[in-house]
Amino acid sequence: MNFNIIRCGRAVLHVTDLERSKAFYEALGFVITESDSDCVYLRGLEEHNHHSLLLKEKDEPVVEAISYKVYSDEDLDQLAGHFESEGTKVKWLEKGSQHALGRAFRIQDPQGLPVEFYAEMDSVDRLLQRYDLYRGAKVQRIDHFNCAVKDVQQSYDYYINELGFACSEYTVDDKDNIWAAWLHRKPSVHDVAFMNSDGPRLHHIGFWLKDPMSLIDGCDVLASMGYAKNIERGPGRHGLSNAFFLYLRDPDGHRIELYNGDYLTSDPDFKPVKWDLNDPLRQTFWGHEAPDSWFDEASIVLDVHTGEPVETGEPKLKKTKPQFMI
Amino acid sequence: MNFNIIRCGRAVLHVTDLERSKAFYEALGFVITESDSDCVYLRGLEEHNHHSLLLKEKDEPVVEAISYKVYSDEDLDQLAGHFESEGTKVKWLEKGSQHALGRAFRIQDPQGLPVEFYAEMDSVDRLLQRYDLYRGAKVQRIDHFNCAVKDVQQSYDYYINELGFACSEYTVDDKDNIWAAWLHRKPSVHDVAFMNSDGPRLHHIGFWLKDPMSLIDGCDVLASMGYAKNIERGPGRHGLSNAFFLYLRDPDGHRIELYNGDYLTSDPDFKPVKWDLNDPLRQTFWGHEAPDSWFDEASIVLDVHTGEPVETGEPKLKKTKPQFMI
Amino acid sequence: MNFNIIRCGRAVLHVTDLERSKAFYEALGFVITESDSDCVYLRGLEEHNHHSLLLKEKDEPVVEAISYKVYSDEDLDQLAGHFESEGTKVKWLEKGSQHALGRAFRIQDPQGLPVEFYAEMDSVDRLLQRYDLYRGAKVQRIDHFNCAVKDVQQSYDYYINELGFACSEYTVDDKDNIWAAWLHRKPSVHDVAFMNSDGPRLHHIGFWLKDPMSLIDGCDVLASMGYAKNIERGPGRHGLSNAFFLYLRDPDGHRIELYNGDYLTSDPDFKPVKWDLNDPLRQTFWGHEAPDSWFDEASIVLDVHTGEPVETGEPKLKKTKPQFMI
Amino acid sequence: MNFNIIRCGRAVLHVTDLERSKAFYEALGFVITESDSDCVYLRGLEEHNHHSLLLKEKDEPVVEAISYKVYSDEDLDQLAGHFESEGTKVKWLEKGSQHALGRAFRIQDPQGLPVEFYAEMDSVDRLLQRYDLYRGAKVQRIDHFNCAVKDVQQSYDYYINELGFACSEYTVDDKDNIWAAWLHRKPSVHDVAFMNSDGPRLHHIGFWLKDPMSLIDGCDVLASMGYAKNIERGPGRHGLSNAFFLYLRDPDGHRIELYNGDYLTSDPDFKPVKWDLNDPLRQTFWGHEAPDSWFDEASIVLDVHTGEPVETGEPKLKKTKPQFMI
Structure with missing residues (x-):
């Protein structure tokens, strides 16, 4: 099945101090498309759509939605129809109800993630x-979402079989259970990854950089502005995905990955790369172990229908600390 | 119409001294998958298919074919059927007739370029x-072909309307005629570009680098090995495509572009970037004018049916030296 | 003889439109320490002295002085005494007469260059x-002066034998005459270079960058601000000095080199590198030939005593265009 | 006093498996000048002297000597005379007794470090x-030694007052005691650093890289060859010295720093940078805390007269783990 989902599109995050967050993301190299007293709309330097990150000032720092762009309004309708036909409740947000965005709908995906689809966003x-x-x-564009879920196998099956994603790389435990999977619609390593952990939660949002030196420059600039403590992990290289990475925590703890070093995954005969959970090169091709916070902490997500936080639960596979996600 | 062409796949070049060419491409950072006394099969470091550049030792340094990979054998058959239905002669090369490649067919495209399609290539x-x-x-992968044609408008229409390519950027002259166009199937700036010039000829083959420093390193290594004279143009940045580029001439004069700095072109609402032929930033965002050789010289192509060189002719639009291609 | 000259220190240039020049140098990445309606004081990011480039608004774009920092006021006095003893007229500028500078003196060197010495400059x-x-x-610090003189052998002898400079690299013509020489006090490739050309003139002032990507970033930023035309040559690598270089012309035509890629020249047993004038790798290890302007144009210098431009004359050795300087 | 010590010159290390060490240092990017069954002589790519690192196969992985190059044999004699006059025992190693090296002498410095001086080494x-x-x-050249000593104040006084070093940066504890000091003869941040710790030990030898990307490339190459576990700390940036750094452990545990990002320290009016021991930006401008091994482990040194390991002792100032050295 192929509903012509094009790529990951935007994330909607709640933050508790808009000015503080705005200053952080601006230091990081985002472009501020628009901002007012309630919201900041951010984008990367190469993005021609209005925003890829929307921050709303609220009491709790949670994730309102992660969004995918589809090809056309017809695809949007077909996709909504598909969800309804399988019994998934669809919440429409008509054009005009969200600034700079066309009509969109949201669902809670099978693992409880708040997912939004839209075809149209204002051009800038x-x-x-x-x-x-x-x-x-010098943030260039949004690249991917990384999500903690209780049952990775289910997410894997659903996104591949129902939504037409393809797998680039995956990790299995010693019983060959899928521990984590990197899935894409655009021909990069991923638009979304799922890992076995307390879920549903959003582990991080990845943004693409133009080259490795931009990541080093980013560290220097952040440190010179007093944000050294916001650097959680890296720079380093992941074995899985080959990414040259840096993980940051925004002032509310939402995690951002700066990312460079992907490869082209366009080919149907590309064989997904399989990693063993205990391969030490998988997580960190070189560089240090991730700190505990990186393994334990992630952002709580909201229920798209009730607006309440979704309760998290234990993952299906036994947690084994050092390498349960990348 | 969409025949599921995935991306540009390989080029088949004739060279007059195989050992000399092999040494050059190896110095440049290609991987030699295989070689014998007649042929060298080269690929980039991230490529999982057998080769993206095939060199054959022959008397004349010409282009035998530029090839696109399609999704499946069914797509291949449909595409061949389409060409035949419109009166284009199709030359099949059955599986086994070309090393490491599945069945393939070749056509002469409307402007006379020798184009090959295939679905399957050995994995490595x-x-x-x-x-x-x-x-x-540290060449990573094949990125694009750049072709000189007599009538860019015709190529533009044909590749977009018949073959399902999309346009990322284009150049117009002062009468708004299309002077050059960058077309893609994979969501990068291009798989193929066409420019108004004596055609049909292959101007260059572009290969993707992982970062700008790899291009600088390439210059240093080539120069230290005696290949400084093979550097024809660059390093510089194109306004059009935003590429950080270097143009090289191989020992037979075939032109290779090292390329980094593209952007994502996945979105249907991405508006093709229009450049004026006389915008000085178009060709060279910074850096020097291209040398005459870069404007005047390109590789002759073969007729896929006769095996003879295709005669070139004057372009439709008046040549205006300083900026007729990028 | 060793008068404890530490390094090249600053240049004093006359420009015809101070605001225009200020905008240019700021875009290039200089820090503006101070400016008023007559002068702009510029420095690099790592410099702890007040300025390394002083621009004065005047009617003619000429060079008032190139300056060296000496170890102490005692060294300054000894050096002045030395010049006087050999019959060179010394012009003192007492403390207070030049903003942010201690006492200094100026001489016209044997080839007619306006040279200043000082020990003290304000800290910032x-x-x-x-x-x-x-x-x-991201300009880091001043690195060197490059001067066109009529008789390189004389400058070479004078700076080495009288002033205690050491030679790192030099070029000879086919009769083994010294065509150009790179001389240093700090253990880098040079504080000053002399080349056979119409002299005396200042060919360029070199500034040190922290890495090669800063040079590429500089090109991109300058081009995006409308300064692409100010890029005269490069990026490229010199064989001589191993510099990764970019040459710029400021709005008055004064030439600035951005420079990275030097090596340590501290050792007395370091043998100066000898280059043949016609070695093609000398000037440009890779990359293109320099444009004519780079060979022909340089800044006129002033007489330190009369304040009038110094008349230039033909060089001693026959000019041979393609490679007479680097 | 100034005995014309030019720079740090070489280190002589004992390793327990020469082939294993040779493979490691070659992977790291050193040039092997010469090797036989007992010794390997290594140098950086820009070094014109025979070696900067000498590995000898022995039973214990210790430090035989750290060496400084002086200007001339006369300087060497004067320096030896100075040591003898102050009661320091001098051990001469006549020309011919050490391969590729002229006459040299060794002393145990006041804190017990085995220090060698020489003027002459073969050119390559x-x-x-x-x-x-x-x-x-792509290791370029030796840059500095970093030594753990019991009494930093004493080393500081001795190297500055007796041997003519200058201080670029230093760290003080909350009582303004000198905790660590960076001292130089060549005008870089250091030729040698001393830190308060169990001493005497050699903490690491620093080697200069040409740019930050070489450090990233080094990580990738080492990891691809199975040396990921040898990366102990970094990449990161030190606040102190501004170095972009990587720390490696060789197969015997000797520590190597890859280093880029220094600045020029030529000026007598350069004010040493003072850091507070508890300034979090001092050690790590950005990036993670050093692992315990980095604080606790260092190489044992030999007595130049007895050839026996020098016993280490507790430092004078109280150890405070997180920041006692850089």
Whole structure:
């Protein structure tokens, strides 16, 4: 089945101090498309759509939605129809109800993640060649979501069989159970990854950088502005995905990955790379072990229908600390 | 119409001294998958298919074919059927007739370019994380073909309307005629570009690098091995495509572009970037004018049916030297 | 003889439109220490002295002085005494007569260059770790002067035998005459270079960058701000000095080199590297030939006593265009 | 007093398996000048002297000597005379007794470090522009020694007042005692650093890289060759010295620092940078805390007269783990 989902599109996060968050993301090198007293709309330098990160000031720092862009409004309708036909409740947000966005709908996916689909978002000037505006890590574009779920096998089956994603890499435990999986629609390593952990939670949002030096520059600029403590892990290289990575915690603890070093996954005969959970090169091709916070902490998500936090539960597979996610 | 062409796949070049060419491409950072006394099969470090560049030792340094990979054998049959239905002669090369390749067919495209399609190529080990084998410019993968044609508008219409390519950027002259166009199937800036010039000829084959420093490293390594004279143009940045580029001439004069700095073109609402032919930033965002050789010289192509060189002709639009292609 | 000259220290340039020049140098990544309606004082990010480039608004774009820092006021007095003893007229500028500078003196060197010596300059905050202030090419510090003189052998002898410089690299013509020489006091490739050309003129002032990517970033930023035309040559690598270089012309035509890739020249047993004038790798290890402007144009210098431009004359050795300087 | 010590020159290390060590250092990007069954002589790519690292196969992995190059044999004699006059026992090693080295002498410095001085070492081809030979982290040259001593104040006084070193940066505890000091003869941040710890020991030898990307490349190459576990700390940036750093442990546990990002310290009016021991930016401007091994482990040194290991003792100032050295 193929509903023409194009790529991961945006995330909607709640933050508790908008000015503080705005300052952080600006230091990191995001472009502020628009902001008011309630919201900040952020995008990367090459993005021609209005935003890929929407921050709303609220009491609790949670995840309202992670969103995918589909090809057309017809695809959107077909996809909504598909969800309804399988008994998934669809919540429509008509055009005009969300700033800069066309009509969209949200569902709670089988593992409880708040997922949004839309086809249309306002166009803005792409700033790719406005090098005079490049700052910090010079964030280029949204790349992926990384989600903690209780049952990775189920997410894997659902996204591949129902939604038409393809798998680039995956991790199995010693009984060959799928521990984590990297799935894509655009031909990169991933638009979304799922890992075995307390779920549902959003582990991080990945943003693409133009080159490795931008990541180093980002570290230097953040440190010089007092944000050294927001650097949680890295720089390092993941074996899985080959990413040159840096993990940051925003002022509310939402985790951002800066990411460079992917590869093209366009080919149907590309064989997904299989990693053993205990292969030491998988998580960290080189560099240090991740700190505990990286394994234990992730953002709580909201129920798209009730607006309440979704309760998390224990994962299906036994947690084994050092390498349960990447 | 969409025949599920995935991406540009390989080029087949004739060279006059195989050992000399092999030494050059190895210095440049290609992986030699296989070679014998007649042929060298080369690939980039991240490629999981057998080769993206096939060199055959022959008397004349010409282009035998530029090839696209399609999704499946069914797509291949449908595509061949389409060509036949519109009166284009199809030359099949059955499986086994070309080393490491499944069945394939070739056509002469409307502007006279020798184009091949295939679905299947042997798999080999991807060397993405064998950093100990990285050499020279550390070539990662094939990215695009750049072709000189007499009538860009016709190629543009044909590849977009008949073959399902999309346009990322294009150049117009002062009468708004399309002077050059960058077309893609994979969501990068291009799989193929067409420029107004004496055609049909192959101007260059572009290969993707992992970062800008690999291009600088490539220059240093080539120069230290006596290949400084093979550097024709660059390093520089194109306004059009935003590529950080280097143009090289192989020992027979075939032109290779090392390329980094693209962007994602996945979105249907991405508006193709329009450039004026005389915008000085278009060709060279910074850096020097291209040398005459870069404007004047390109590789002759063969007729897929007769095996003879295809005669070139004057382009439809008046040549205006400084900016007629990128 | 060793008068404890430490390093090249600053240049004093006349420019015809101070605001225009200030904008250019700021885009390039200099720090503006101070500016008023007559002068702009610029420095690099790691410099702890007040300035390394002083621009004065005047009618003609000429060079008022190139300056060396000596160890102490005693060294300054000894050096002045030495010049006087050999019949060179010394012009003292007492403390207070030049902003932010201690007492200094100026001479016209044997080839007619306006040279200044000083021991003391005001200290300012070093901004090395204020990465949030890094802009453009992130200029770090002054590195060297490159001067066109009529008789390189004479300059070579004078600076080495009289002033205690050491030679790192030099070029000879086919009769083994010294064509160009790179001389240093600090253990880098040079504080000053002399080349056979119409002299005396200042060919360029070199500034040190922290890494090669800063040079690429500088090109991108300059181009995005409309300064692409100010890029005269490069990026490329010189065989001589191993520098990764970029040459820029400021709005008045004064030439600035951005420079990275030197080596340590501390050792007395380091043998100066000898280059043949016609070795193609000498000038440009890789990359393109320099444009004519780079060979022909340089800044006129002033007489330190009369304040009038110094008349230039033909060089002693026959000019041979493609490689007469680096 | 100034005995014309030029720079740190070489280290002589004992290793327990020469082939294993040779393989490691070659992977790291050193040039092997010579090797036989007992010794390996290694140097960086820009070094014109025979070696900067000498490995001898022995039963115990200890440090035989850290060596400084002086200007001339006369300086060497004067320096030896100075040591003898102050009662320090001098051990001469006449020319011919050490391969590729002129006459040299060794002393035990006041804190017990085995220090060697020499003026002359054989010249070899500098490989700076043999980019085709660049491998791994492309090590350029030796940069500094970092030593653990019991009484930093004493080392500081001795090296500055007796041997003519200058201080670039230093750390004080909350009572303003000198905790660590970075001292130089060449105008970089250091030729030697001393830190308060169990001493005397050699904490690490620093080698200079040409740019930050070489450090990243080094990590990738080492990991792909099975040396990921030898990466102990980094990449990161030190606040103190501004170095972009990576710490490695060789197969015997000797620690190597890869280092880039220094600044020029030539000026007599450069004010040493003072850091508070508890300033979190001092050790790690950004990036993670050093692992315990980095604080606790260092190489034992030999007595230059007896050839026996020098017993270590407790440092004078109270150890405070997180930040006692850099």
